[in-house]
Amino acid sequence: MANILILGGGFGGLMTAERLVSLLGERNGKHRITLVSPKEVFTFYPALVRLAFGDCAADEITFDLREKLNELNVRFVRGEVIKINADLKRARIAGDDFDGDVSYDYLVIAMGRRLATEKVGGFFEHAHHLLGIKAAHKFGAAVNDFKRGKIVVGLSPQAFLPVPVCETAFALAKKFAEEIEKREVSIRVVFPETIEKAFGGAAIHKKLEKVFAKYKIETTLDFAVREVGQNQIISVDDQSIEYDLLMLLPPFRGQSMLGETSFTDELDFIETDNFMRVQNLDKTYAVGDIAAFPGPKLAFMAVRQAQVAAENLAAELGGALPSKFYYHDIAAVIDEGGDDSIFLHYGVWDETLYGLKTGKMWSRMKNQHDQLWEAVRDHY
Ligand SMILES: Cc1cc2nc3c(=O)[nH]c(=O)nc-3n(C[C@H](O)[C@H](O)[C@H](O)COP(=O)(O)OP(=O)(O)OC[C@H]3O[C@@H](n4cnc5c(N)ncnc54)[C@H](O)[C@@H]3O)c2cc1C
Structure with a gap:
């Protein structure tokens, strides 16, 4: 049995948990997945502009993380990670549910930006x-x-x-x-x-x-x-x-408690390889805003990176080598509210990959955030 610890309950952390559970299938019961986050709610950040302008309510763009993780059979620990000891494979958590060190065999860091x-x-x-x-x-x-x-x-x-x-x-x-x-x-x-x-x-x-x-x-x-x-x-x-x-x-910066570690860049973001493994660290992955990639930091990338990390982690658990490669491209909807809403798809690593579409449907799609969430998830 392996202990898999996911730090962060945003797009990156939740998607890693979801994907791992679905990939492990029957094998899931053999392993223990724990997700740590200081907040018990998941917030759909792309809708915050609409919230500010009174176009939706807070309860339409948030849901109970503990409940969702329960459904997935993933243990939720409400707490804040204050230190990672990569040599001993332990994370120190301070929080209501738990206060102390948690040991892990595999780690996924998805703590977002500061x-x-x-x-x-x-x-x-x-x-x-x-x-x-x-x-x-x-x-x-x-x-x-x-x-x-x-x-x-x-x-x-x-x-x-x-x-x-x-x-x-x-x-x-x-x-x-x-x-x-x-x-x-x-x-x-x-x-x-x-x-x-x-x-x-x-x-x-x-x-x-x-x-x-x-x-x-x-x-x-x-x-x-x-x-x-x-x-x-x-x-x-x-x-x-x-x-x-x-x-x-x-x-934006990465998390300052990681600033003293050897795997962060000058802005405290975590350097990964293309399998989303943290550089020079065994059995450790980083996904989402905390990962050091050029260009804007978007949920689209957090979700895709989480999927890559989950697939590679599942491969490792099965005794295989990671083989899923992350390719850095952007997809974003800029909602103007009408016909001038923009959908952008751009390959940061390959500028020939470029698509720009406009139309009201992109606004509608962004507003129906469940559909956007599913579209992003299924895109890959
Ligand atoms: C206003 C706004 C609009 C946006 N619009 C778009 C958009 O249109 N399209 C798009 O693709 N993206 C958009 N984004 C960006 C998108 O929301 C982020 O890229 C995405 O949330 C990143 O996911 P993440 O999991 O890396 O980080 P987050 O979603 O920030 O999650 C980080 C998680 O880590 C937890 N955490 C933090 N510190 C600790 C700690 N010490 N210990 C344990 N847990 C910790 C947090 O509580 C949180 O649960 C928008 C963001 C904002 C704020």
Whole structure:
């Protein structure tokens, strides 16, 4: 019997558990799968922009993780991993369900990103973001109270998530269409480099710029935010942009408790090989936002990486060598709410793989998140 420990209950962790259970089938009973997460709910993050704008309720985009894992016969431990001892194959957990060391034979690290708000001075005091239910509600309330002035929506350097920035700008432009026409409200999107770079090199900028222009959304490129003041953001080269309402995504990092280990890069993300195995570590995998891959960090990749890790782990359990290869490409829907919604498919490692489709159906598909979840899962 092997003890398989999965750290994190987001897209990466849950999909690894689901896939492993289905691959092991009858053999599942022979092994023990445990998933550790500090939160008992799974949140469907891609719907947070819709939540902020009152287009869905929190209970429509969350579900009980413990219940789901029970159905899968996977043990759930509510707790936070505070240390991994890779030599002894032990993880230290602090939490309600368990407090102490858990031993493992196989480890899957799926702990997502850390929001490094400390990298942008004044972020905590002045900026909104929408990287969680509470934050999305708070931003939504500020939007509802807003009457006139300058709205800035932006990505900090190394905030590897351009999709909600674009979607927030579109939602704001629709909400304030009359005020924008009367010049009472303006909306500006700010990117730290080019739009292309934010999307991992995909040439999506022409289409996006056209849609921004249609809504009179102004764009500022190459503005790397260093600091947030009460009414202005300041770049690393001391340029400034004024705002009355700010939604800014902070820089992302891996988990800082991994910073002292040998398998992380300079941003604390985990380096893996193409089988999703952590570099130089035996029987250890990493998936999702915590894995060090170029370009945006998206649920689409987290799910695919989890599937690859699960297949390779199941192969190892059966005495075979890992053979499933991860190929790094992006698929994302940017929901404009109507005909200008975009579906992008781009090969970060192979730029000849490029597809851009537009149409209302992509908006509908994104809103029916169960279908999107299944489409992503079945794509691979
Ligand atoms: C507003 C928003 C919009 C988005 N839009 C899209 C989109 O349109 N399309 C798309 O594909 N992706 C989108 N994403 C990105 C997508 O949600 C992420 O890429 C995805 O959630 C990554 O999955 P993950 O499992 O790696 O991390 P997460 O989903 O963040 O899960 C990480 C898990 O680890 C747990 N954890 C953290 N620290 C510890 C610890 N110390 N010990 C134990 N557990 C821990 C967390 O509680 C969580 O359960 C969006 C994200 C946001 C926030």
